[in-house]
Amino acid sequence: MLGLLAAFMCTMAAASYDFHRTATQKRQRFGAYASVEVVRTLVMLSLGLLILVVPTMHQVEVLFAAQAVSYVLVSFVLRLQPRPDEPAADYAAIIRQFVGAAGLWIIVYWLLVAVVGQAPLLLLARLGDVSALAALGSAMRYYGIALSVVVAVNVVVLPHLSGGDTPAEVFRRLGESARLLLFAMAIVIAGAGMGYALIPFIDGGKYPQAPVLFVLLCLGLFPGIMMAPISSALLRLDRTGDMVLAMTAGLVVTVIITVATRSAMGAAAAVPAGTIGQLLVGISALRRARGRINLSQTAD
Structure with missing residues (x-):
């Protein structure tokens, strides 16, 4: 019961943090955002060290509490940032909008x-392929770090797109993000090389497939990096329903490919499944976005 309460408090604190973080990103104050994010991480790690002195049965609650405190602290700091050009937030209106159909x-x-x-990992666990699951799980521990590059692209691109008032302006701003995408891809390539060299030492050679799987997973990020701004553009144009349809199609394809290739490829089946799924999501999103824009322009 105490664990559920701690998890609920952490969730509420995370919601507040995400709200204030999004407001900071929208103002494109990335320096302030990065600074408070570093502080949040340090606070969470410092409080998380309490697990060394508390009974084992309460360690999960301590971790939830540490995360919640770090979220609340950063939310408070971001709330105090001066915003002379912005009206006070109407929280009631935001909540009403969120619980509506769009929300x-x-x-x-x-x-x-x-x-x-996580679909390929969940499928391999369900299908009972223990060796493939262990190798893929090891690779995905480090893949999460590489995945943060895609998140970083959205952190920068989405606020930039928010300045566009028309679909044409949004897509013009999208084109301006090309250099950022190339830079993100270069980081992923460098990270893939480092991971391939370091994972055998970190894991002690326990999972021989893990380094190769990690490199393949990183290369599979390229469609995600290229398509992330397109997804951001659709979200900016309030086409969330279109993105849901695209994500659903990607999920179905990922499941089909993983199941069909598991026997022949083992853990490596997750790579083409995830990559093709991402490509399908991106292509579907782009087609729907351009279709919506053409329809709106025709109506005008």
């Missing part, structure tokens, strides 16, 4: 994002 689409979209990213 439900957003919830479904982010649930699908979470499931699509």
Whole structure:
């Protein structure tokens, strides 16, 4: 019961943190955002060290509490940032909008994002392929670090797109993000090389497939990096329903490919499944975005 309460408090604190973080990103104050994020991480780690002195049965609660405190602290700091050019936030209006139809689409979209990213791993666990699951699980521990590059792209691109008032302006701003995408790809390539060299030492050679799987997973990030701004553009144009349809199609394809190739490829089946799924999501999103824009321009 205490663990559930701690998890609930952490969730509420995370919601407050995400709200203030998004407001900071929208103002494109990335320096302030990065600074408070570093402080949040340090606070969480410092409080998390309490698990060394508390009974084992309460360690999970301590970790939840440490995370919650770090979220609340950063939310408070971001709330104090001067915003002379912005009106006070109407929290009631935000809540009403969130619980409406548009808000439900957003919830479904982010649930699908979470499931699509872990679908191959969940399928391998369900199918009982223990050796493949262990190798893929080891690779995905480090893949999460590389995945943060895609998140960073969205952190920068989405606020930039928010300045566009028309679909044409949004897509013009999208084109300006090309250099950022190339830079992100270069970081992923460098990280893949480092991971391939270091993982055998970190894991002690326990999972021989893990380094190769990690490199393949990193290369599979390229479609995600290229398509992330397109997804951001659709979200900016309030086309969340279109993104839900695209994510659903990507999930179905990922499941089919993983199941069909598991016997022949083992853990490596997750790589083409995830990559093709991402490509399908991106292509579908782009087609729907351009279709919507053409329809709106025709109507005008």
